[in-house]
Amino acid sequence: MIIKASDDRFFLLLPRLCSEVEFLDAAKVRSGSPAAELASRLYCCLFKSSVDVVREYNKYYREEYTTLWKFLFWHHSARIDIIDRIRNTNSLSRTHLLYGDVYGGGDDIVAQYIMSEEGLKVTERILRKVPKEPTK
């Protein structure tokens, strides 16, 4: 699931981290095609500059913030309604929580599309098609 946190920031809640190849497979694009190039750019915007915030919290900020939610609120300036959406996610303990700047990879054109109403839907549909288990 992708949650838009601001005009340029997002959270990703994923059962597992996927590779670029798996992302392209989920996008159902022909290898080497214009759509494959576009899907690669989508992948880069989502994954290249995003961080695993649970890992970040546990490794560096556990002593500073008593809960992950306080860490998201104070450190990442996440809104309360967005934190509540994340908290209410099923099987959160088995979910990867990433936080990213969609413009962080430098592809402003695709980043802007991802954060649009339609772009979020398209991205969500791709992420849902990524297999829950790694493909061989």
Next chain:
Amino acid sequence: MKIRADYVTNSSTTSYVIISDGDFSKRDMLDLMGIEKGSPLEPLAEGLYEALYDDQRRSPRWKIAEYYGGNEEAYIKDQFSEKVLLKVKEAKKQGKRVFIGSLASDNTEVESLFCCSSFEWENDKLYIYALDCVW
């Protein structure tokens, strides 16, 4: 109604030349882009097709009429390239259709995505040249 809350920039356009073996459909656009049936990216190809269709309905050829006396070949050579002109001439000899127009960044989100990109795609049915901004 959408209200933009942050900064506003100038809009931009990208011109295109399309050569098609007859009319082309959304399915042809999906094939050209390499999008398989049921792909989450289908709305992108469909959005681009609709943007091109709408642009053609707006009759974007007025500048050719105004600045080039309606001489399409002179316009293509001057504003695109010799290579594109040769491709267009060859296509016309073969009875193919040629569409010229421009995409704008201030229309739909998909049109904006492709307007801000430069691309040249080709398969057996379609050729799209959109590397320049010439309007």
